[in-house]
Amino acid sequence: MCRIFGYFNAAVTPHAMRTVAALQRHGGPDATGVARGAGWGLGNNRLAVVGLDGGQQPYGRGGPVQVVFNGEIYNHEELRRRLEALGHVVPDRCDGSVLPALYLEYGDDFTEHLDGMYALALLDTRGAVPRLLLATDHIGMKPLYCRWHAADRSLHFSSELPALLGFGAAGGRVRESALDAFLATRTPFGTRTMYEDVEVLEPGTTWVCELGGLPRVRRREPQVPVVQEGPAGDGFTVARQVRRTLRHEVGRLLEADVPVAVITSGGLDSSLVTALAAEYGLQHTFTLAYRGSWPCDERHFAREVSDRARTVHHEVEIDPAGFPALLEETVWHLGQPNADPIALSTYALFRAIREAGFTVALTGDGADEVFGGYERMRRAAERAAAGAAWAPGYLDALSAVPAALRARLYTDAYRAHVATDPALPAAASEDLLHGPGTVLDRITRFELEQRLPAYHLRRVDHLSMASAVEARLPFCQRSVLSLGRPLPDHRRIQGGQVKRTLYAAAAGLLPDGVLSRPKQPFTLPVTAMLRPGTALWEYARDLLAPGRTAAAGRLDGRAVDALFAAQAERPDDTASLALWALLVHEVWDDQFRRSPRGSGAAGTVPGTAPLAVAA
Missing domain, CATH: 3.60.20.10 (Aminohydrolase, N-terminal nucleophile (Ntn) domain)
Structure with missing residues (x-):
């Protein structure tokens, strides 16, 4: 690497x-x-x-x-x-x-x-x-x-x-x-x-x-195999094929001349990789948490998986007070904005893995795209089956700021400009909306070929290698893709359940609590953390002051200020993610386009933020 x-x-x-x-x-x-x-x-x-x-x-x-x-x-x-x-x-x-x-x-x-x-x-x-x-x-x-x-x-x-x-x-x-x-x-x-x-x-x-x-x-070829029919056999047989193939790939990806660990969030994907890696003698797992009491804390699920796999488990805890400095480091390493709040945690987690002496880490990235794991996929498929419009809701779910809110945030001039230069590549948009296959098939193709490499894989690559850790991704191996990609719709999503084949493949390998828990994204609870009185709030208010955001002529400073007022009065996922995305963009602008504001000048690596690791 x-x-x-x-x-x-x-x-x-x-x-x-x-x-x-x-x-x-x-x-x-x-x-x-x-x-x-x-x-x-x-x-x-x-x-x-x-x-x-x-x-x-x-x-x-x-x-x-x-x-x-x-x-x-x-x-x-x-x-x-x-x-x-x-x-x-x-x-x-x-x-x-x-x-x-x-x-x-x-x-x-x-x-x-x-x-x-x-x-x-x-x-x-x-x-x-x-x-x-x-x-x-x-x-x-x-x-x-x-x-x-x-x-x-x-x-x-x-x-x-x-x-x-x-x-x-x-x-x-x-x-x-x-x-x-x-x-x-x-x-x-x-x-x-x-x-x-x-x-x-x-x-x-x-x-x-x-x-x-x-x-x-x-x-050279499609990114994933183009197969008209899924793997032969009933659901149980296909799930067994997936488990066998994934087990083989995990074993291959554990081979290295340096220490190897697994990232275990407590969700299905990374937990399944952990269980299979433990069969080969893997000894160390890592998960991330935040100091204090916050929603969506998954550390107890990760601990359950570790206990069952009998690994030495490391909990990496980061202090939200250090988020401003951590954000500057993260944005610098990415080189361009990425609106997923988990980017901060990903950077801190890989840094802790390296500091603990590990050079390789297996992750569960890619499983949702391959096997149909996102809630937006399920909602779109259900709306399409009911004859309702599915595309606007799906595209808004992909965004950091929904279309209607973007229109309110932009100046008239910028709104007119972007109308002539759509965000999605034309060929990708055409295939998503009008290409061959069912709606879920088109969405899966789009998620794998467009969103996964741009949004997930570049982030994982940059933030792991920022600390000299090689991230390995079993779900992105060709053999796994060749089984997951051509699955028919009902073996991915049906009756409100996502990733049906992968859940079946994991049966008996994971604690019941992990298999039966509601799906939630492995993310930073930004809605709860971005509120008055926190270091992150004060930092965002400073960088997104109305005069500053309006200076480039793209954003209406008063509209951005109204977002802060709405978030302060009634915290909301839409407003908080919009503010987070605008903050990330502003930090990137500082890093690479403006003269420096203290640390984080273009061409230099900002200072480090504190974290704690417990075994």
């Missing part, structure tokens, strides 16, 4: 490469490697997880094919044996060391042989001019940010957006519609970022360019 960066058909100084490396060294503190040639450069920051004594990057240094790689290849031993039988020399047992030989054997299709999560950059100097290939995994677990300048045909890329800005050639222009996209979908979707000149390489994509030429971009 690493951070990667580089440039192509450009002139970049060694100082700039050092700057970019320094800006994402938190994700790869074990080594830094750089290779440069005429018009190109590759670099990486290494986090050693497999083959600790080898794995120097770029792989293939000095040879005709050099590779920098971020991620984990779970079938690397099988690939190594195959390549060596074909006469290739693989220098060590690090997973990424197979990549140059794999490319030499299979060409651009070498990614078809990879089982894992990755973003990589490969330079081939065998031709008359150097050739660069970029590639991402099937579902976007490892993002890659790119700035392609069409006029001079130059490229800069990196694993993290703040690092990309370190090149000095990217991120100069923020999209005028970026605020609306953020509020409408909680973070920019598709290839878009907050910046006009920076994009994210889509999942399952190969980007190829010869020095001085134009790039060719190819979507």
Whole structure:
């Protein structure tokens, strides 16, 4: 697991490469490697997880094919044996060391042989001019940010957006519609970022360019298998298939040359991963809680799961008084706004995992998208079945600020501007509203292909690697997707129950209290915490003062102030999440666009906030 960066058909100084490396060294503190040639450069920051004594990057240094790689290849031993039988020399047992030989054997299709999560950059100097290939995994677990300048045909890329800005050639222009996209979908979707000149390489994509030429971009395959019929058998048989497949993947993802833990929130998904990991001898679980008494406290459920799995359980407790400083750190590492309040807790949790001595952590992310776990999915499917309009409610549930409230918050000029630049990519919106399949099938496709990589996976990647922890996601493995994605509607959601197949797969493995509890999101109780008298409230009031929010001409300061008044009088989930999202955007604006307000200047990492860990 690493951070990667580089440039192509450009002139970049060694100082700039050092700057970019320094800006994402938190994700790869074990080594830094750089290779440069005429018009190109590759670099990486290494986090050693497999083959600790080898794995120097770029792989293939000095040879005709050099590779920098971020991620984990779970079938690397099988690939190594195959390549060596074909006469290739693989220098060590690090997973990424197979990549140059794999490319030499299979060409651009070498990614078809990879089982894992990755973003990589490969330079081939065998031709008359150097050739660069970029590639991402099937579902976007490892993002890659790119700035392609069409006029001079130059490229800069990196694993993290703040690092990309370190090149000095990217991120100069923020999209005028970026605020609306953020509020409408909680973070920019598709290839878009907050910046006009920076994009994210889509999942399952190969980007190829010869020095001085134009790039060719190819979507290699659907992110998830397209199957017309679900797994054969009755509900019990399918659930058993899911359990068996998930058990196998959890076992594979526990393999590492460093200590491994599991995040256990107390919900179904992470609890099932915990129970299966315990079968392989996993010993440590982590969960997060907040100091004081707050709604939605799940720590007792997590403790039940830990007790049943017989793990050493660590409760990470964070103090809400430290939220302002923690928010600045979190936003800096994300590089662009993400409206999920759990981002704060995610950052603190991974930091505690690293401080406790663990380098790898398994999580339950992706299960809701694959198996139909969100309440908004259930509501939309039920409304569609009743012949009622489902799309407006579903889209509002996706948003940080519902459409009607956004309209009240915007100035007339900004409201007119965003009407011409919708937040959702046009193709994604068309497929969601009018594509093939049932409403639930279209929603599942949208959740997996659009929302999961943009909103969840980038957040998990950035906030885990901020503390040099590799997050591994069993539910995002191809074999699990191939079972969950094609399930018929009734095996995902029916009779008010979500994730029916996954609950059936977990039967007998988890405490009854966990299996029968009402579903709730693993999140920060922002409605209760954002109230007069708290540190978070005072911080938000300061940053979202009417004159300050109105200065850019997009928001009506009086309308934002009315939100505070409504939240103070009668705390409400809609108002609190809207204020939280506006606060996150304002912090991001401070970090990356304005001159600094104390700590958190652009290009620097803010100070740390306190937390406590109990075993």
